[in-house]
Amino acid sequence: MKTFRSKVLPHILLIAFSLLMIYPVIWWVGASLKPAAELSLPTIWPSDPMWENYSNGWNYSNQHSFGRFFANTLLMELGNVVGGVITAALVAYGFGRLNFKLRGMWFAILLLTMMLPTQVTIVPQYILFNNFGFTDSYVPLVLPHFFGGGAFFIFLLVQFIRGLPRDLDEAAKIDGASVYGIFFRIILPLIKPALVTVGIFTFIWSWDDFFGQLLYLSSVSKFTVGLGLRMFIDQFDVQWGQLLAMSLLSVMPSALIFMFAQKYFVEGIATTGLKG
Structure with missing residues (x-):
């Protein structure tokens, strides 16, 4: 028993x-x-x-298949992940390792931005990008990821970096490494699990950002997967079979990435914030 x-x-x-x-x-x-x-x-x-729900859904539009929508989304995601991971790591390294004036105040301001709801910033952002002529393009969806990658990701990486022994930095300085040398040769390889976590979150959150894509993209040729799914719904009818088939395919990239990177994802979440 x-x-x-x-x-x-x-x-x-x-x-x-x-x-x-x-x-x-x-x-x-x-x-x-x-x-x-x-x-x-x-x-x-x-x-x-x-089974024709999948083939009919994939070729729902005579001019653009879902393959085009997937390619658009993956291209946008590539920029988001690369920009978000690199810039978040750089900013987090500055807050976690470098000493500069008003560092505590700037970090507190960074954390305060996490409390601002998206609805507060979406209007001024749209006006800004519209004045620059960036609407109906991927620039408003990709460019913000190249400016720090987001306050949450910076905070996550700062906690991870602060858990690394500072003796490693001192030893590298003795060997003649510069500030950037320490970052690329010492810090960056050690925070790989946290970087994978940031990359996974960036991919999933931007993939699911239907509102931002709906706001900035108007040309069908530039539609993402989320906007492509919306095409199955009109004021008279809903193609439920095709919609469900394509929506099932739309979650596959996120599921596969999480499945293959699960080891690093769990390690990054488990160790972030538990040291230092």
């Missing part, structure tokens, strides 16, 4: 909980293969799967 409680029962509970969590995904897959008439039925799997 004791063996059952200590070994078997936890596995049973984990399996049951996993099935409960994965059930919506199973329903999602089944619903993406259903005809419109079966969507309201309580069955999980359709009687006659409509």
Whole structure:
């Protein structure tokens, strides 16, 4: 009985909980293969799967397929992740290792910006980008990531950097390393788990930023996946089968990235803020 409680029962509970969590995904897959008439039925799997929901959804527009929307989104994500990771690491290194005047005040201001809701800054940002002529382009969606990458990511990396022994910096200085040499040769390799965490969060959050994409992009040729999904909904009808099929494909990149980078993601979250 004791063996059952200590070994078997936890596995049973984990399996049951996993099935409960994965059930919506199973329903999602089944619903993406259903005809419109079966969507309201309580069955999980359709009687006659409509695999053409995927092909029809992929080629829903005569001029632009979902392959174009995926390519647009991935290109935008590449700029967001690269810019966000590099600049967040640089700014965090300054706050975490360098001594300069009013460092505490500037860091406090940085943390205060985390408390501002997006609705407060979205209007002045739109006016600014519109005056520069950057609307209907990816610049408003990518450029902010090249200016620090976001207060949350800077704070996360600062906590990670502060946990690294300063003796490493002193030893590098004795060997003649400059400030930038210490950053690229010492700090950057040691904060790789935190950088992967920042990259994953940046990718997922910007991928899901439907409001920003809707606000700045108006040309169909520049649509992202989120805006492409919106094309299945009009004032007269909703192509539910195709919408569910393409929405299922739209979550695959985030799921795959999280799956393959899970080791670094868990390590970055587990060790950030627990040292120093």
